[in-house]
Amino acid sequence: MKRLTLVLITLLSACSSAPQRPLPPVIDGGHAGAPGEPAPEPAAPDRVEVPPPATSGGAVVALLDRADDYRRAGDSSNEAATIERALRIEPGNARLWHRLAEARLAQGQLQQAEQLALKSNSLSGNDTRLQASNWRLVARARWSMDDSAGARKAEQRARQLEH
Amino acid sequence: MVRKKRKSKRRKTGRRSRSRRSRFPWGKLLFSLVLVVVAYVAFLDFQVYRQFEGSRWSLPARVYARPLELYAGLRLTPEQFAAELKALGYRRTGAARRAGEVSRDGRRFKLISRPFVFWDGPEPSRALRVTFSATHLDALQNDRNGETLALARLDPLAIGSIHTSHQEDRILLQLDEVPDILVQALIAVEDRSFYSHSGVSPRSVARAFWVNLRSGRVVQGGSTLTQQLVKNFFLSNRRSLTRKINEAIMALLLERRYSKDDILEAYLNEVYLAQDGRRAIHGFGLGSRFFFQRPPDELSIAQIALLVGMVKGPSWYDPRRHPERALERRNLVLQVMFDQGIITRAQFQKSRNERLGLVQAAAGTSKTFPAFLDLVRRQLRRDYNESDLVSEGLRIFTTLDPQQQWALQKSLDQRIRPLLKQQPELQGAGMVTSSTNGEVLALVGGRQAGFAGFNRALDSKRHVGSLIKPAVYLTALEQAERYNLATLLDDEPLEFEDAGEVWRPQNYDRKFHGQVMLYRALAHSYNVATARLGLQLGVDRVLQTLRRLTIDEPLNRYPSLFLGATDLSTLDVTRMYLNFASGGFHIPLRAIREVLDSDNVPLQRYELSIERVIDPAPAYLLTRALQLVVAEGTARALNRRFAPELGLAGKTGTTNDLRDSWYAGYDGGKLAVIWMGRDDNQSMGLTGASGAMQVWSGLFRATGAVPLQPGKPENVVWRQVDTASGGLADNGCANTVQLPFIETGTLPAAAPCAREAPSGWLPKWLQ
Numbered sequence: 001m002k003r004l005t006l007v008l009i010t011l012l013s014a015c016s017s018a019p020q021r022p023l024p025p026v027i028d029g030g031h032a033g034a035p036g037e038p039a040p041e042p043a044a045p046d047r048v049e050v051p052p053p054a055t056s057g058g059a060v061v062a063l064l065d066r067a068d069d070y071r072r073a074g075d076s077s078n079e080a081a082t083i084e085r086a087l088r089i090e091p092g093n094a095r096l097w098h099r100l101a102e103a104r105l106a107q108g109q110l111q112q113a114e115q116l117a118l119k120s121n122s123l124s125g126n127d128t129r130l131q132a133s134n135w136r137l138v139a140r141a142r143w144s145m146d147d148s149a150g151a152r153k154a155e156q157r158a159r160q161l162e163h
Numbered sequence: 164m165v166r167k168k169r170k171s172k173r174r175k176t177g178r179r180s181r182s183r184r185s186r187f188p189w190g191k192l193l194f195s196l197v198l199v200v201v202a203y204v205a206f207l208d209f210q211v212y213r214q215f216e217g218s219r220w221s222l223p224a225r226v227y228a229r230p231l232e233l234y235a236g237l238r239l240t241p242e243q244f245a246a247e248l249k250a251l252g253y254r255r256t257g258a259a260r261r262a263g264e265v266s267r268d269g270r271r272f273k274l275i276s277r278p279f280v281f282w283d284g285p286e287p288s289r290a291l292r293v294t295f296s297a298t299h300l301d302a303l304q305n306d307r308n309g310e311t312l313a314l315a316r317l318d319p320l321a322i323g324s325i326h327t328s329h330q331e332d333r334i335l336l337q338l339d340e341v342p343d344i345l346v347q348a349l350i351a352v353e354d355r356s357f358y359s360h361s362g363v364s365p366r367s368v369a370r371a372f373w374v375n376l377r378s379g380r381v382v383q384g385g386s387t388l389t390q391q392l393v394k395n396f397f398l399s400n401r402r403s404l405t406r407k408i409n410e411a412i413m414a415l416l417l418e419r420r421y422s423k424d425d426i427l428e429a430y431l432n433e434v435y436l437a438q439d440g441r442r443a444i445h446g447f448g449l450g451s452r453f454f455f456q457r458p459p460d461e462l463s464i465a466q467i468a469l470l471v472g473m474v475k476g477p478s479w480y481d482p483r484r485h486p487e488r489a490l491e492r493r494n495l496v497l498q499v500m501f502d503q504g505i506i507t508r509a510q511f512q513k514s515r516n517e518r519l520g521l522v523q524a525a526a527g528t529s530k531t532f533p534a535f536l537d538l539v540r541r542q543l544r545r546d547y548n549e550s551d552l553v554s555e556g557l558r559i560f561t562t563l564d565p566q567q568q569w570a571l572q573k574s575l576d577q578r579i580r581p582l583l584k585q586q587p588e589l590q591g592a593g594m595v596t597s598s599t600n601g602e603v604l605a606l607v608g609g610r611q612a613g614f615a616g617f618n619r620a621l622d623s624k625r626h627v628g629s630l631i632k633p634a635v636y637l638t639a640l641e642q643a644e645r646y647n648l649a650t651l652l653d654d655e656p657l658e659f660e661d662a663g664e665v666w667r668p669q670n671y672d673r674k675f676h677g678q679v680m681l682y683r684a685l686a687h688s689y690n691v692a693t694a695r696l697g698l699q700l701g702v703d704r705v706l707q708t709l710r711r712l713t714i715d716e717p718l719n720r721y722p723s724l725f726l727g728a729t730d731l732s733t734l735d736v737t738r739m740y741l742n743f744a745s746g747g748f749h750i751p752l753r754a755i756r757e758v759l760d761s762d763n764v765p766l767q768r769y770e771l772s773i774e775r776v777i778d779p780a781p782a783y784l785l786t787r788a789l790q791l792v793v794a795e796g797t798a799r800a801l802n803r804r805f806a807p808e809l810g811l812a813g814k815t816g817t818t819n820d821l822r823d824s825w826y827a828g829y830d831g832g833k834l835a836v837i838w839m840g841r842d843d844n845q846s847m848g849l850t851g852a853s854g855a856m857q858v859w860s861g862l863f864r865a866t867g868a869v870p871l872q873p874g875k876p877e878n879v880v881w882r883q884v885d886t887a888s889g890g891l892a893d894n895g896c897a898n899t900v901q902l903p904f905i906e907t908g909t910l911p912a913a914a915p916c917a918r919e920a921p922s923g924w925l926p927k928w929l930q
């Protein structure tokens with residue numbers, strides 16, 4: 001079948017009046033089978049299914065406790081690395097991204113703090129309280145970067161969400 | 164001051180020699196001789212000092228995979244866990260009693276983990292009970308008291324080291340890490356008077372002579388451990404009297420300068436034990452790992468005896484090449500150990516009957532990941548001096564996930580191997596990254612993943628074909644006032660000038676499809692519609708988008724760019740798609756997490772950093788379109804293997820005459836980019852879907868897929884669209900598709916099949 005397709009393509013290219021040159025040479029293939037013919041295939045018996053909702057037990061909590069210890073000790077670098085460790089376990093947890101943003105703020109990485117807060121918001125769903133604190137954090141980062149207009153805008157977003 | 168003194172000395176000497184002018188200057192000669200000898204000894208002393216200090220610190224950087232974090236809910240099958248433990252050198256026993264042992268009962272494992280020092284401190288050895296379901300870790304408990312544990316971290320897989328030019332390797336041990344019995348055996352066999360002699364031992368030479376004479380063969384050597392250490396320092400193997408004398412002098416000097424324990428420790432780390440290709444295996448730390456895949460403190464008595472016995476002739480007694488010879492030597496050492504009272508009779512008899520218990524040399528290959536190490540080295544060389552890397556004993560913690568790596572290697576191999584008869588030149592490459600943090604989880608640079616060589620994933624730049632198209636469609640979707648996913652594009656014959664020539668793009672199926680919705684043109688990878696869209700947008704706009712997606716390669720500046728007539732590597736494509744997989748954030752790729760110095764102090768951390776490069780709404784729309792590639796487009800064959808609810812996203816790429824087969828795809832957690840083709844750029848007969856996508860499928864089937872459910876931005880609304888007309892649908896329409904739209908952008912008009920005003924027309928407060 002594959003060979004037939006190849007022959008078909010070669011024949012068709014020979015017929016077409018397109019100039020014979022290597023560029024632009026790009027085509028795209030769908031199935032290995034006949035082009036254009038959608039072949040609805042039955043699901044394989046060992047199809048990969050949606051896994052049960054992940055429960056990481058106390059792993060993330062334990063790591064956050066440790067991150068808190070680092071924070072109290074003023075070690076924001078190890079604090080951030082510990083939260084990164086937690087994020088590998090629960091990458092979709094918007095609160096962890098917020099915590100990482102806080103740690104980056106403490107590390108003095110203002111731009112990263114802002115970006116991570118935005119990432120947290122993109123995963124926050126309907127959690128308006130979290131969204132508000134993310135905007136508050138963005139505002140703090142922007143104040144520190146002397147972006148007062150941006151900071152005020154962020155504070156305004158936070159106020160809207162707090163209502 | 165000093166100069167004055169010397170002058171006066173010389174004057175004195177001069178006067179004296181003048182007064183004894185008539186006689187032969189014995190004194191002068193003697194003095195010069197003494198001077199020469201003193202200078203020579205001082206020179207040797209310096210050499211010894213330099214070598215000794217140098218050897219103490221000349222430690223290649225050691226490279227580790229990510230440590231496996233165990234916690235309830237982890238996606239890991241019992242088989243994968245067993246494979247990882249095996250690679251780590253955990254031994255299967257009936258009941259785990261010591262660190263590095265594991266017992267298994269179906270899906271339940273009991274193990275004693277090894278202690279390991281990480282950046283955040285030591286992870287202690289723990290008795291763990293780990294219970295699995297078919298696909299997940301179900302429960303993690305302390306095996307001593309049954310308490311539930313939140314988290315445990317295993318010691319990481321050592322995946323390589325950064326060698327010096329002469330390719331020596333070692334795992335540095337401190338004296339207290341070496342079992343007493345090993346030290347005792349070594350001293351009993353090699354140098355019984357070690358603790359009493361002062362570097363050389365005439366008595367042991369005599370005794371060795373006697374022992375050897377009595378047993379009729381060479382059982383003992385006459386050199387002390389100190390002399391052997393000196394010999395090891397100066398790699399030459401010439402046997403000459405001068406060398407023997409030098410050796411003896413240096414041994415004496417070494418003993419004068421350093422304590423017995425210092426010398427013993429250096430010896431244990433320095434002694435040459437084996438050759439692994441070009442790599443010289445030095446020291447008991449590495450030797451123990453090389454032959455038995457475990458640290459010295461986990462060795463059995465018999466294994467200790469074998470290693471000690473090998474000191475005398477590493478290649479003569481090589482247990483892999485000459486097992487019988489090695490066994491005989493080992494038992495001789497055991498005999499000595501028993502005679503000297505180091506082991507009991509019971510231990511002796513039990514150990515004598517033990518098998519050699521070597522790990523297969525081949526097992527080592529499954530832990531060599533040359534393509535990934537190549538990436539690590541490139542990242543390191545950017546930030547470190549070569550000399551620090553080969554000598555400072557740095558510890559490098561990488562992002563490599565052995566599970567992903569093994570699965571990628573296996574899947575690529577399974578796809579390529581059956582084709583090699585017809586396509587002996589077929590090659591492949593692949594890269595797996597975490598879309599959370601940009602960590603490179605796996606990397607394969609060629610079809611023989613275990614062999615170093617041309618790293619195609621990083622260095623092979625090939626036409627990317629349709630993999631480039633998302634950049635064109637993204638450029639359109641970012642103009643929400645002009646385009647949405649349902650915008651009708653014209654897939655009718657097209658003719659235009661490209662680089663001075665007339666170009667008539669063709670579709671793969673050699674048909675034209677009339678008016679097609681934008682998402683369908685991407686999902687089915689229609690070339691004509693894409694080229695037309697690209698021309699509307701302009702080459703410059705698309706190039707700007709590509710640059711924003713961190714493709715800063717010199718790109719083709721002609722419209723053929725829209726169809727991927729430009730060369731990119733697997734790494735480049737990974738960078739580009741990571742922006743999509745992460746929901747619009749650029750994440751720099753990382754192969755290293757942190758670098759620790761030899762005292763476990765973090766020297767450098769490669770921190771997660773992100774930057775939004777695509778607005779949330781168009782990023783969301785693009786991922787939906789790439790999900791539809793799998794749901795109904797060129798990648799729909801994946802639906803046979805993966806539940807539709809997983810919402811996998813991806814894009815196939817095929818280049819002219821089937822020269823390149825590409826697939827870039829992601830789920831909710833990771834992105835994988837696969838390439839297949841030939842190095843000579845000839846046709847190899849595979850499309851993106853029949854080649855690379857199958858490899859991708861095998862990878863995700865082995866390691867599991869997590870649902871891709873990006874969070875909906877607030878300015879995005881979902882609408883039902885009539886597939887026939889591309890208009891907004893309602894219940895009156897037979898075939899519809901759910902599409903997201905940017906609220907403030909353009910929306911389609913009502914479909915002819917819609918009976919009433921479609922929801923898009925409702926006032927906002929009703930929606």
